[in-house]
Amino acid sequence: MDLNSKAFLFDMNGTMIDDMYYHTRAWHKVLGDLGAGLSMEQTKLHMYGKAEEMFDRIFGPNKFGDQELHDIIMNKELAYQEAFRPQLKLINGLGAFLQKAKAAGISLAIGTAAPKTNVDFVLDGLQLHSLFPVIIGAEDVTTSKPDPEVFLSAAAGLKVNPADCVVFEDSPKGVEAAKRGGMKAVVITTFHEPEDFAHLDNVLMCVKDYTDPQLEQLFA
Template sequence: MDLNSKNRAFLFDMNGTMIDDMHFHTRAWFKVLNDLGAGLTLEQTKLHMYGKAEEMFDRIFGAGKFSDAELREIILNKEKAYQEVFRPYLKLINGLGAFLQKAKAAGIGLAIGTAAPKTNVDYVLDGLQLHSLFPVIVGAEDVTTSKPDPEVFLTAAAQLKVAPENCVVFEDSPKGVEAAMRGGMKAVVITTFHEAEDFAHLDNVLVTVKDYTDPLLDSLFD
């Protein structure tokens, strides 16, 4: 695809796209879900990891298996365990700091569109002192339906006042790239959690890279 279109906003998923933490989430959810009787393999757990946690529980156990209060406690305890284990490894994916500064200098709007709850968004942005770079943050509590529904990215674009066709979404998940496609947006794939072939069925992918040091990303600024 032509990378030289007018890109006025960059919308970032967070987990696996800004920080390389998805394997930590997988192991944490694997333990939690199987302690509750899910009987999942690690790979099956990985395939369920998209959208809000509450939606994941509905997919695995069926709707209504746990009360809202029970789910809040389960999710909160899981997030606390993940944060404690991941804290020593909390850093941006290689090259992202410089990439964000370049985008800001170029006048490109920046937003985060994630299925993560606020507790995890603040954990990352406070820990890495990134709040000032992102005027728009759309998380799990801000949408009705999560990825692959495009609501999270369309909401972020609307708050930035940028048309969807002028947005590029950065994602590590096929469901996230599908959400971008359904919202009329192009996408850049970061291969921290999935292989390039996992995105072969999606025709909105501009480029697939390992991290933000890849020179292919320079074309997004042309």
């Protein structure tokens, strides 16, 4: 596969770090306290896009005032960070993979629905800011995944044609966003099974982590 050494665009949660269980647990408690009545599995299915959009899907629009919703979300993020901090590390093999991409002249960016507080929590904690000249987060887009805006903005920030980007994702909605942006995708199976992506024809491969030898194809 000839990438012409263009760009790799990474989702963050579940793709760079294996933290989705901690997000699910934190959201399940918050939503339960608010009377949503969702199981853990139902909570998982709602966990895509911006948190504000998730609240609209679950409770209907405008159930919470802007400040109230902001406080709910921030309290959830603090609970998630406290629980996950002792486990904060890159998914196996990703550190070496990023260095190999950089050495190959492939540009790197992050396109995530996470708010800046969580992006900084991860990138500062792992000292990764210098590897990613472009970071697009929740505050930087109008509409989140499966809309392709986040990945198109990342490609534009790198000055790379979307068709020359490979997106790394852990969720079907994220891979759909890549597809709608004209991009291929690599699936990291931390949060979903490969069959959950069967309907998406832009998937290059599904891997458990970044030690998988299939990934060598991306540098060929």
